[in-house]
Amino acid sequence: xxxxxxxxxxxxxxxxxxxxxxxxxxxxxxxxxxxxxxxxxxxxxxxxxxxxxxxxxxxxxxxxxxxxxxxxxxxxxxxxxxxxxxxxxxxxxxxxxxxxxxxxxxxxxxxxxxxxxxxxxxxxxxxxxxxxxxxxxxxxxxxxxxxxxxxxxxxxxxxxxxxxxxxxxxxxxxxxxxxxxxxxxxxxxxxxxxxxxxxxxxxxxxxxxxxxxxxxxxxxxxxxxxxxxxxxxxxxxxxxxxxxxxxxxxxxxxxxxxxxxxxxxxxxxxxxxxxxxxxxxxxxxxxxxxxxxxxxxxxxxxxxxxxxxxxxxxxxxxxxxxxxxxxxxxxxxxxxxxxxxxxxxxxxxxxxxxxxxxxxxxxxxxxxxxxxxxxxxxxxxxxxxxxxxxxxxxxxxxxxxxxxxxxxxxxxxxxxxxxxxxxxxxxxxxxxxxxxxxxxxxxxxxx
Amino acid sequence: xxxxxxxxxxxxxxxxxxxxxxxxxxxxxxxxxxxxxxxxxxxxxxxxxxxxxxxxxxxxxxxxxxxxxxxxxxxxxxxxxxxxxxxx
Numbered sequence: 001x002x003x004x005x006x007x008x009x010x011x012x013x014x015x016x017x018x019x020x021x022x023x024x025x026x027x028x029x030x031x032x033x034x035x036x037x038x039x040x041x042x043x044x045x046x047x048x049x050x051x052x053x054x055x056x057x058x059x060x061x062x063x064x065x066x067x068x069x070x071x072x073x074x075x076x077x078x079x080x081x082x083x084x085x086x087x088x089x090x091x092x093x094x095x096x097x098x099x100x101x102x103x104x105x106x107x108x109x110x111x112x113x114x115x116x117x118x119x120x121x122x123x124x125x126x127x128x129x130x131x132x133x134x135x136x137x138x139x140x141x142x143x144x145x146x147x148x149x150x151x152x153x154x155x156x157x158x159x160x161x162x163x164x165x166x167x168x169x170x171x172x173x174x175x176x177x178x179x180x181x182x183x184x185x186x187x188x189x190x191x192x193x194x195x196x197x198x199x200x201x202x203x204x205x206x207x208x209x210x211x212x213x214x215x216x217x218x219x220x221x222x223x224x225x226x227x228x229x230x231x232x233x234x235x236x237x238x239x240x241x242x243x244x245x246x247x248x249x250x251x252x253x254x255x256x257x258x259x260x261x262x263x264x265x266x267x268x269x270x271x272x273x274x275x276x277x278x279x280x281x282x283x284x285x286x287x288x289x290x291x292x293x294x295x296x297x298x299x300x301x302x303x304x305x306x307x308x309x310x311x312x313x314x315x316x317x318x319x320x321x322x323x324x325x326x327x328x329x330x331x332x333x334x335x336x337x338x339x340x341x342x343x344x345x346x347x348x349x350x351x352x353x354x355x356x357x358x359x360x361x362x363x364x365x366x367x368x369x370x371x372x373x374x375x376x377x378x379x380x381x382x383x384x385x386x387x388x389x390x391x392x393x394x395x396x397x398x399x400x401x402x403x404x405x406x407x408x409x410x411x412x413x414x415x416x417x418x419x420x421x422x423x424x425x426x427x428x429x430x431x432x433x434x435x436x437x438x439x440x441x442x443x444x445x446x447x
Numbered sequence: 448x449x450x451x452x453x454x455x456x457x458x459x460x461x462x463x464x465x466x467x468x469x470x471x472x473x474x475x476x477x478x479x480x481x482x483x484x485x486x487x488x489x490x491x492x493x494x495x496x497x498x499x500x501x502x503x504x505x506x507x508x509x510x511x512x513x514x515x516x517x518x519x520x521x522x523x524x525x526x527x528x529x530x531x532x533x534x535x
Contacts, residue, residue, distance in 0.1 A: 129486055140481065
């Protein structure tokens with residue numbers, strides 16, 4: 001089945017909803033695709049047991065629904081090209097998990113709002129049942145996982161940890177510890193930088209108040225998760241660099257801030273640097289009819305994402321003048337994101353957590369010692385892939401990639417369609433790009 | 448947008464490895480499997496694995512759903528009569 005739109009938006013989180021609403025409001029025929037069953041992305045993920053969603057989410061969804069943009073949920077984008085030849089429209093292919101069909105979307109302009117994922121780092125025991133990403137556990141609890149009465153340790157880094165801890169506590173979990181790897185000193189200087197963002201300070205104060213009585217420790221990190229008899233998590237060992245101690249817990253929610261989802265942008269040939277997809281003031285990428293907004297351009301939070309989405313939607317719909325009025329507000333939020341990157345930068349100790357037998361690639365069960373043998377002067381991941389299958393499983397390196405980058409400095413050198421695994425029945429009916437997309441020299445130099 | 452209100456929430460029955468399990472309508476299948484203490488799959492080297500990222504990225508929560516293998520249970524809402532087989 002083929003659909004044709006002026007503007008296609010990929011990802012219905014805060015940036016995507018704003019982009020679609022703005023573009024449709026400016027008169028464009030707009031489609032928005034999302035792989036989840038419901039809109040909202042991760043930060044506005046709806047909860048199965050709560051009738052009080054966030055006011056910002058309600059406003060954004062209502063505005064989106066009134067805009068006339070057409071929603072295609074449960075669609076996983078697997079292939080795309082910006083333009084078949086000069087001036088011709090672009091196309092992307094999406095697999096519908098419910099419809100079991102591959103659909104083609106033809107577009108003049110494409111807006112990528114593919115969000116971010118958690119950075120997960122390997123340490124002994126991190127593959128035990130009971131160990132989750134921090135945002136991961138929050139999402140699963142919103143999906144109906146009961147944590148009432150469970151003892152939960154929250155660890156890693158980033159502002160998400162406090163939000164997750166507060167949410168889990170509200171749902172009846174006992175938070176035994178929030179362990180933030182960043183030092184108190186770096187958090188204090190981050191706090192000072194927030195003077196220009198009073199709303200974020202208030203949010204922080206509200207979270208701390210909700211978490212009164214919960215131990216919050218800075219400058220400490222998990223070193224090992226321990227299982228009991230049936231292999232379920234029973235305790236986590238923490239360290240602050242000078243001493244180790246053990247916290248008994250049923251669950252560990254552990255994430256090390258976020259990394260941008262840049263696979264689709266890379267496939268389309270957009271310039272991508274270490275911090276994310278490169279965009280100009282109008283959120284336009286290096287590929288003329290492809291725009292990008294929100295976390296894929298660098299982790300800066302929901303307020304930045306909404307503004308970037310609005311700017312991308314307006315610019316793509318030919319209202320660059322109107323979008324320009326939002327540039328300054330957007331830039332202030334980007335500065336906040338950069339301060340976050342500095343404050344929550346990974347400490348070196350985290351790179352020493354894996355033991356030789358610690359699994360790094362969870363899809364293929366590739367262990368740290370196997371990867372150490374593949375360290376090479378080019379800092380290239382390709383050899384490790386060929387020799388160990390690391391990153392070759394169904395997640396296509398989305399989990400181990402950021403870990404390998406932190407551990408060895410390796411970068412994924414290519415993206416290949418389909419960018420998500422799909423059933424063979426879909427491949428049989430589709431004309432896929434068979435050539436591999438190499439990251440170009442200019443992209444390489446911009447890193 | 449559809450927000451499920453507590454007062455109107457109903458439950459559905461899904462079948463996990465043949466056993467009936469009650470779940471909130473709209474609950475994620477991965478959450479329901481965790482509530483039953485059921486692991487989703489066995490890894491290449493034989494480890495039990497359950498949901499990790501909760502957002503369709505990591506594929507740790509995959510299982511056979513209504514006969515289709517390798518489905519990410521964190522992206523699927525429970526429906527009445529749904530059958531789930533964990534992957535050994």
